[in-house]
Amino acid sequence: MRLHRNLCFSVIDGLTLIFNEGNYADKVIQQLLKRDKRWGARDRAFVAETTYDIVRWKRLYAEIAEVKEPFDRDNLWRMFAVWATLKGIKLPDWTYFENTPTRKIKGRFDELYKIRKFKESIPDWMDELGEKELGKEIWTQEIAALNEQADVILRVNTLKTTKEKLQTELFDLDIETEFLKEYPNALKLKERSNVFTTEAFKNGFFEVQDASSQLVAEFLNVQPGMRVVDTCAGAGGKTLHIASLMENKGQIIALDIYANKLHELKRRAKRNGAHNIEPRAIDSTKVIKKLYDKADRVLIDAPCSGLGVLRRNPDAKWKLQPDFIEKIKETQQEILQQYSRMVKVGGQLVYATCSVLPSENQNQVSTFLKSEAGANFSLIKDKKILSHKTGYDGFYMALLERKA
Structure with a gap:
């Protein structure tokens, strides 16, 4: 692969916004991709994937490059050089890459790869929490999986x-997909593609939604004609x-609680x-109270740490x-206590999160069931x-029923 100066500059600009100014990676990348109308699909893929890659492995690359936050542009170029070296990409004869210690980078990588918090590029506290809640063996496997690039799944x-x-309509556009066993409405893209520009998307034939997330609505066990409340x-x-x-x-x-999100839903x-x-x-507690004892089904897709979706949100x-x-x-727990009161006798409730931590999942359900409200x-x-x-994605869902 040959590195192009304008594409590399875009990556460095994006990393500055993400690391130093706290901007969200997905929003930054959306803006970067609009920079130059002459860029082809391969150019845009390079900018997006390289930026995400360096965000994902920030701790590992910074440790190898021997740089600390806040990163100035020279620091970011050093991290970029680490990324390129580990990918086997030949560094061009640019000022930014002068005296890059290629052999030392590879040696340092071999050393750090033996230590999980560096290998998986995560903060100490997160590594300790994951091991405490899931156990060493499962956490080691789970955090490795959460560092892989997410597939594109359509619902x-x-x-x-x-x-x-x-599937046929997309195939005619050279977008190949495959069915997923046990996910009745899912299609998985065989190769990444910008599906949002297709007529099929504009016509509302599909949404992009991870396979795990697609299981939540199925779990709610809804039927036509019911009254259902989706609380979050x-x-x-x-x-x-x-x-x-x-x-x-x-x-x-x-x-x-956010009206702007509901406008997007509309x-x-x-x-x-x-x-x-x-x-x-x-906008007030009245909205909830008016629905007490009125719903056949209630979904609480609760706010959470989001540790189950790190693959798509590495920042x-x-x-x-x-x-x-x-x-x-x-x-x-407050949401469970309050919103569960909307379920009528004989009705059902699903509590769901996109977290892998038992303390956010089964422990919350257990606490609720022992409480007066539960x-x-x-x-x-x-x-x-x-x-x-x-x-x-990592997910949790529990189906509860209100008894007489």
């Missing part, structure tokens, strides 16, 4: 098309899936042809802090999804 919108028809709907990935499972029959009340619902969704912003490793996880656990609920089943076992 077919059955309100508008079928899996077979969508956000921009509505799971809400839209629920709408398709309900065949547009019945009512879905989509709640969120836009997506229109594209998807989902007509039974009613967004409601939680989260550097943004997350231990005190945030402690606070979010309090929030999770006394009338029983656990029907739960599912722990680990990335190293499935190849998809």
Whole structure:
């Protein structure tokens, strides 16, 4: 591979924004890709994948390059040189790469690769927490899986098309996909491609949604005609899936504390042809209280650490802090206590997170069931999804039923 100066400069600019100014990697990369209209697909892929790569392995590369935060541009070029050397890419004769100790880089990599926190490029506290909660063997396998690049998975919108028809339509555009066993509405891309520019996407035939995430709506056990409340709907990935499972029959009340996310949900619902969704912003406790004892099904897709989705959000490793996880656990229990009251007798509730930590998952459900609010609920089943076992995001979901 030959390195091109303008592409490398874009990567360095992006890393400056992500590491030094705290910007989100996905937003930075979106902006970088609009820089030069002359760039082809290969150029854009280089900028996106190289930036994500260096973000993912920040701690390892910084240690090898012997640089510390905040990184100036010279530091970032040294980290870039480490990335290129370890990828076997010949460094061009540029000022930034003068005196790069190629042999030393490889030797240092061999040393650090024996220490998990460097090998997997994670903060000390995260490494200790993962081992404490999952055990050494499982955590070692899980964090390795969470450092792999995520596949692109589509969820077919059955309100508008079928899996077979969508596969054929994409194949005609040279986008090859494959079915996934045990994921009824999923198509996996065989090679990465910008599917958002296709007519099929614009027509609402599919959404991009990880395979693990697609299991949550199925777990909720919805039927057409029910009243369902999605309590932390956000921009509505799971809400839209629920709408398709309900065949547009019945009512879905989509709640969120952020009104702007619900505006995005409204836009997506229109594209998807989902007509039974009613967004409601939680601007007071009245919104929740009005729904007490009214729902056949309630989904709590709870705010969490997001440790199960590090593959697609590698910069989260550097943004997350231990005190945030402690606070979010309090929030999770508060939400369970409050929102569970919307379930009517005989109704069901799903509590879900995109975390792999038992303290955010089964422990929260256990605490809830022992509480006064949870006394009338029983656990029907739960599912722990680990990335190293499935190849998809880490997730947890528990199905609870309200008894008489």
